[in-house]
Amino acid sequence: MEDTLTVYKASQLCQVSSKSIINWIEAGHIKAYKTVGGHRRIKWMDLEAFMKRQGIPIPDEAPQQAHKRILVVDDDPIIVETIVQSLEEDEFDYEVISAADGFEAGLQVNHFKPDLLILDIMMPDIKGNEVCRKIKSNPDTKNTKIVVLSAYLDEEKFKEMKSHGADVCFSKPLPLPQLKEEVARLLELQ
Secondary structure (H helix, E strand, O other): OOOEEEHHHHHHHHOOOHHHHHHHHHOOOOOOEEOOOOOEEEEHHHHHHHHHHHOOOOOOOOOOOOOOEEEEEOOOHHHHHHHHHHHHOOOOOOEEEEEOOHHHHHHHHHHHOOOEEEEEOOOOOOOHHHHHHHHHHOOOOOOOEEEEEEOOOOHHHHHHHHHOOOOEEEEOOOOHHHHHHHHHHHOOOO
């Protein structure tokens, strides 16, 4: 049984919008906490208690955990927040965290063990091709899918990144609908 739920998962269980869940949390009707990345999480027992009080039917089976893990690495906080929020609100209920530099990204790859990495390769302390090569050559992380982002990539650079292990390359500004589609495809959810 899954102990902790995302806002999206709670909205599915209550058959309301994610915004309704957020409003109920902010009004104090549902107990929740925020992750280090600032994302709301709800304990199943707290949601269940709320549902009972409100007369919302509780599913026969408690939700099972099947989150795909995504790590977003970019030093631009606006881009990170846009991607994280978009993926967290996605129908596939991803578990998404972020890192703002290469050092933090390395720690998170080892600790969080993402299924997919979204990587800005034009950060000061990151050599994108090395990151891709390291991830793909490590037996523990070789199956991690890698989506590369850059404002300055041409077709030649894209080919080079793919030769080092990137699965997909996107130019900024980022086409979010395309990114979400590719993420779902790479994680074999579509």
